[in-house]
Amino acid sequence: MERRSFLKKAGAGLAGAAIATPALSQPAAGGLPEVKWRMPLSWPKIFDTAFGASELIARRCAAATGGKFNIKVFPAGEIVGALQVLDAVQNGTVECGHTVSYYYFGKEPTFAFSTAIPFGLNTRQQNAWMYQGGGLELMREFFKDYNIINFPAGNTGAQMGGWFRKQVKTAADLKGLKFRIAGLAGLVMAKLGVVPQQIAPGDIYPALEKGTIDATELTGPHDDERSGFYKVAKYYYYPSWWEGCAELELLVNIKAWEALPKEYQAILEAACAEANIWGQAKWDMVNPPALKRLLANGVKLMPFSNDIMTASYKATQEVLDEIASKNVKFRKVYEPWKKFRDEQVQWFSIAENRFDNFMIAAQRLSQQAPKKKK
Amino acid sequence: MERRSFLKKAGAGLAGAAIATPALSQPAAGGLPEVKWRMPLSWPKIFDTAFGASELIARRCAAATGGKFNIKVFPAGEIVGALQVLDAVQNGTVECGHTVSYYYFGKEPTFAFSTAIPFGLNTRQQNAWMYQGGGLELMREFFKDYNIINFPAGNTGAQMGGWFRKQVKTAADLKGLKFRIAGLAGLVMAKLGVVPQQIAPGDIYPALEKGTIDATELTGPHDDERSGFYKVAKYYYYPSWWEGCAELELLVNIKAWEALPKEYQAILEAACAEANIWGQAKWDMVNPPALKRLLANGVKLMPFSNDIMTASYKATQEVLDEIASKNVKFRKVYEPWKKFRDEQVQWFSIAENRFDNFMIAAQRLSQQAPKKKK
Numbered sequence: 001m002e003r004r005s006f007l008k009k010a011g012a013g014l015a016g017a018a019i020a021t022p023a024l025s026q027p028a029a030g031g032l033p034e035v036k037w038r039m040p041l042s043w044p045k046i047f048d049t050a051f052g053a054s055e056l057i058a059r060r061c062a063a064a065t066g067g068k069f070n071i072k073v074f075p076a077g078e079i080v081g082a083l084q085v086l087d088a089v090q091n092g093t094v095e096c097g098h099t100v101s102y103y104y105f106g107k108e109p110t111f112a113f114s115t116a117i118p119f120g121l122n123t124r125q126q127n128a129w130m131y132q133g134g135g136l137e138l139m140r141e142f143f144k145d146y147n148i149i150n151f152p153a154g155n156t157g158a159q160m161g162g163w164f165r166k167q168v169k170t171a172a173d174l175k176g177l178k179f180r181i182a183g184l185a186g187l188v189m190a191k192l193g194v195v196p197q198q199i200a201p202g203d204i205y206p207a208l209e210k211g212t213i214d215a216t217e218l219t220g221p222h223d224d225e226r227s228g229f230y231k232v233a234k235y236y237y238y239p240s241w242w243e244g245c246a247e248l249e250l251l252v253n254i255k256a257w258e259a260l261p262k263e264y265q266a267i268l269e270a271a272c273a274e275a276n277i278w279g280q281a282k283w284d285m286v287n288p289p290a291l292k293r294l295l296a297n298g299v300k301l302m303p304f305s306n307d308i309m310t311a312s313y314k315a316t317q318e319v320l321d322e323i324a325s326k327n328v329k330f331r332k333v334y335e336p337w338k339k340f341r342d343e344q345v346q347w348f349s350i351a352e353n354r355f356d357n358f359m360i361a362a363q364r365l366s367q368q369a370p371k372k373k374k
Numbered sequence: 375m376e377r378r379s380f381l382k383k384a385g386a387g388l389a390g391a392a393i394a395t396p397a398l399s400q401p402a403a404g405g406l407p408e409v410k411w412r413m414p415l416s417w418p419k420i421f422d423t424a425f426g427a428s429e430l431i432a433r434r435c436a437a438a439t440g441g442k443f444n445i446k447v448f449p450a451g452e453i454v455g456a457l458q459v460l461d462a463v464q465n466g467t468v469e470c471g472h473t474v475s476y477y478y479f480g481k482e483p484t485f486a487f488s489t490a491i492p493f494g495l496n497t498r499q500q501n502a503w504m505y506q507g508g509g510l511e512l513m514r515e516f517f518k519d520y521n522i523i524n525f526p527a528g529n530t531g532a533q534m535g536g537w538f539r540k541q542v543k544t545a546a547d548l549k550g551l552k553f554r555i556a557g558l559a560g561l562v563m564a565k566l567g568v569v570p571q572q573i574a575p576g577d578i579y580p581a582l583e584k585g586t587i588d589a590t591e592l593t594g595p596h597d598d599e600r601s602g603f604y605k606v607a608k609y610y611y612y613p614s615w616w617e618g619c620a621e622l623e624l625l626v627n628i629k630a631w632e633a634l635p636k637e638y639q640a641i642l643e644a645a646c647a648e649a650n651i652w653g654q655a656k657w658d659m660v661n662p663p664a665l666k667r668l669l670a671n672g673v674k675l676m677p678f679s680n681d682i683m684t685a686s687y688k689a690t691q692e693v694l695d696e697i698a699s700k701n702v703k704f705r706k707v708y709e710p711w712k713k714f715r716d717e718q719v720q721w722f723s724i725a726e727n728r729f730d731n732f733m734i735a736a737q738r739l740s741q742q743a744p745k746k747k748k
Contacts, residue, residue, distance in 0.1 A: 031405045031406075032405075060640060060644050063636065063637070063639075063640035064438060064637050064640040064641045064644065065637060066636070066637050119733065119736070122726070122729060122730060122733075123498065124497065124498065124531070124654060124655075124658055125658065127651055127654065127655045127658075128654075128655045128656075128658035128659050130655070131651070131652055131655040131656075132655045132656050132658070132659035132660075133659055157498070157725065157726050158725040158726045158728075158729040158730075159725060160724075160725055161725075220725070238724050238725040238728055239724075239725035239726070239728045239729040239732075240725065240729075241729065241732070244729050244733070262437065262440070263437070263438055263439060263440050265437075266434060266437035266438040267438045267641065267644070269648075270434050270438065270641070270644040270645055270647075270648045271644055273644075273647065273648035273651055273652070274643075274644045274647035274648060276651055277501055277505070277647055277650055277651040278505055278647070280498060280501065280502075281498075281501045281502045281504070281505040281506045282502075282505075282506050284498055284499065284501075284502035284506070284718065284721065285502045285506035285507055286506075287721055288717045288718065288720065288721040289717075291721065291724070301724070303728050304728075309732050310736075313732075313736050342737060343662045343663075344658065344662065345733045345734055345737045346662065346737065347658065347661055347662040347665065348730060348733075348734070349734040349737070350534075350612050350613075350665070350675070351531065351532040351533060351534055351535075351594070351612040351613035351614065352496070352531050352532045352613070352730075353730060353731070353734060354532075354612055354613045354677050354678075355496065355532035355613040355614075355615065355618050356496060356532075356722060356726075356727060356730070357727070357731070358613075358615070358683050358687075359493065359496075359618070359719045359722075360719055360722070360723040360727060362493070362684075362687050363716065363719045363720065363723070
C-alpha cells in the first residue's frame with residue numbers, strides 16, 4: 001500500500017501497515033506545513049469527560065495553527081480497539097493515541113505508574129510527580145522501548161470503589177467475591193480472596209444483572225450513572241483505593257514526534273497540559289449532580305470499612321514489593337515513586353488536609369444546625 | 375511619543391503613555407506577524423514558583439510561534455510596581471500582566487473571587503469553578519469594566535497560616551494581635567479583634583523581628599523559608615483558612631487581545647492553562663523539603679485550634695454576607711460561587727477525602743510500627 005495515500009484516508013478502517021512518518025503535505029508558501037494525524041481513543045463518546053479532553057487536544061492544535069496541524073479523533077473501536085491504542089502507536093499505524101496506560105499492565109506492570117497505582121498518588125500528587133518530581137523523565141525512558149513519547153493529558157479525582165450487589169463489611173466478606181476488575185488492583189484483590197473478572201465494558205451490565213459477577217467498578221458517578229449499574233446493584237462503595245486518580249495520556253509515536261516542526265511540538269505539549277487540567281475540572285464539575293441523582297434513585301452510598309481498607313493496603317504493599325523484587329524496570333520507577341508518595345502524603349497531611357477536613361466538618365455542622373426563622 | 379517606537383523599547387522603563395494596540399511589526403512573508411508584548415509581574419524572581427509560571431507562558435508562546443510571539447517578562451518593580459499590574463494592563467501601558475487579582479480588593483472586593491475567598495475553594499475546586507462551573511464567564515464579565523480579559527495561570531495549594539511570635543490557642547488570643555494581613559482576610563480578622571497591618575513585603579522581616587507586628591503570613595514553606603521569618607517567629611500555624619488556594623492570573627488588555635491573530639490567542643490560552651497546572655505541581659514539589667528544613671531549624675508546626683477555625687468561619691460568613699448585601703457586583707458572583715462551593719465540599723467529602731485521610735492515617739501507623747529486623 002502506498003504510504004502517502006494510506007495516510008490521507010484518515011477516516012478509513014485500520015490496516016496493518018506500519019507507518020511512522022507523519023503525513024506532510026506541501027508547506028504553505030513561507031509558512032509551516034500541513035500535518036494530518038490520527039488519534040484513536042480508548043473510550044467511546046459517551047464518556048464525555050475523557051472524550052472532551054481528547055477533542056480539546058485536537059481543537060487546540062488546529063486553532064493554534066490555523067487548521068494546519070490537524071488531528072482527527074476516533075472513538076474506541078472505530079479504527080483501533082479500546083485496548084489496542086498502545087500497539088497502534090508503537091507500530092506507527094497511527095501517529096498518536098489517547099488512552100490510560102495501565103490498560104497495558106499485562107504487557108508490563110510498569111505502565112501502571114502512568115495512570116494509577118493502588119494506594120498511590122492523588123490527582124495533584126500525580127501532576128507534581130509527572131511534571132516536577134522526575135516521573136515524566138522515568139516514564140519516558142520506559143516508553144522509549146515502545147517507540148513512544150508520552151504526555152499527561154487528562155485525569156480524574158479519586159474514583160469510586162464500585163457497585164456491589166450485597167454489602168461487604170469486612171475483608172472476610174471479599175472472599176470468593178466475583179469482582180470485575182483488572183490489572184494491578186486485580187492482583188491485590190486476588191490476594192484478598194476476590195475472584196477478579198475481566199469483562200469487556202459492554203458485557204458488564206448483563207453479567208451484574210444475572211449475578212454472574214457480584215460487583216464491578218468503573219470510574220465515578222457521572223460515567224457510572226450512564227452505565228446503569230445502579231439498576232442492578234444498589235451498594236455504591238468508596239473510595240477506589242486502587243485509583244486515587246487515573247491519569248490519561250497522549251501516546252505519540254516517537255518518529256512522528258521527531259518529524260513535527262518544533263512549533264507544533266510546543267503546541268501539542270501545551271494542549272496536553274491544558275487537557276490535563278481541563279479533564280480534572282470537568283470531572284469535579286459533572287460528578288456532584290450525578291451522585292445526587294444516583295442517591296435519589298435509591299443507591300446506598302457506603303465507605304469501605306477500615307478493615308477492608310487496611311487489609312487492602314497491606315496486600316497492596318506485598319504485591320508491589322513482589323513485582324519490584326522480580327522486575328528491574330518496575331523497581332527503577334517504584335523506588336523513587338514510593339519515596340515521592342510518602343513525602344507528598346506527609347505534605348498533604350498539613351495545610352491541605354486540615355483545610356479540606358474543616359470545610360467538610362463545617363458543612364455538616366451547618367446542615368445539622370436549626371434553620372433561622374425567616 | 376510615537377506609538378510604534380515606544381513599543382519597540384520593550385526593556386525601557388515604564389512611561390505613562392496609554393497604548394492598547396499590540397506591537398506589530400511587518401508579518402513574515404506568508405506567515406504570521408511578529409508581536410512583542412510586555413508582561414510585568416507582581417512577584418520578584420526569588421518567588422520561583424510564581425515566577426516560573428510567568429516564564430513558562432512567555433517561553434511557550436515563543437516556542438509555539440518560532441519566536442514571533444515574543445512576551446518579555448518583568449519582575450515586580452522593574453517597569454511596574456507589584457500592586458500596579460492591574461492599572462498598567464487596564465490603561466494599556468502594557469499588553470498583559472501576571473498577578474493575583476485579590477491585590478486589587480481595595481478597588482473592588484469582587485476581584486477576590488479570581489484568587490481566593492476565606493473558607494473558599496481548594497485548588498481543584500477553583501479550577502473546576504473557573505473552567506467548568508461558570509466562574510470564568512462571571513469573572514470575565516466583571517473584568518470587562520477594566521478593559522481586561524483574565525486567564526487562570528498558576529495556583530498554590532492550601533497555604534500556611536503564617537508565623538507567630540507566640541502561641542495563639544483560642545479566638546480570644548487573637549484580640550489585639552498585630553497581624554500583617556490584607557484584603558478580605560484582614561476584614562475578617564478585624565472582626566475577631568485582630569489589628570490587620572498592611573506592610574510591604576520588604577519591611578515585614580524587621581517589623582516582625584522588632585515586635586512591631588506579632589505575626590505575618592506569606593504563602594507556604596518554600597517561599598516562607600526564603601523570607602527568613604522562622605528566625606524571628608517560631609510558631610508556624612496552618613492552614614491559611616483564607617487561602618484554600620491562590621490562583622494566579624494573566625490579565626490581558628482587551629484591545630491587545632482582540633488585535634492578536636487567532637492562532638496566538640489559542641496559543642496564549644493554552645500556555646496559561648499549562649502554567650496553571652505547572653504552578654500547582656511546582657508548589658507541591660518544592661514545599662515538602664522546605665518544610666522539613668524549617669522543622670530541622672526548630673520551627674514549631676501547629677494547627678489552628680478548632681476554636682480559632684470556627685470563630686473565623688463564622689466571622690467570614692458575616693463579612694461575605696455584609697459585602698454581598700451592599701455590593702451588586704460582588705453578590706452576582708458570590709451567590710452562584712457559594713452554591714458551587716457547597717456542592718464541591720460535599721463531593722470532596724466522599725471518595726477524595728476518604729482516600730486522602732486513609733493515606734495519611736496509614737502513613738502515621740506505619741511510622742509508629744516497629745521496624746522489621748534486617
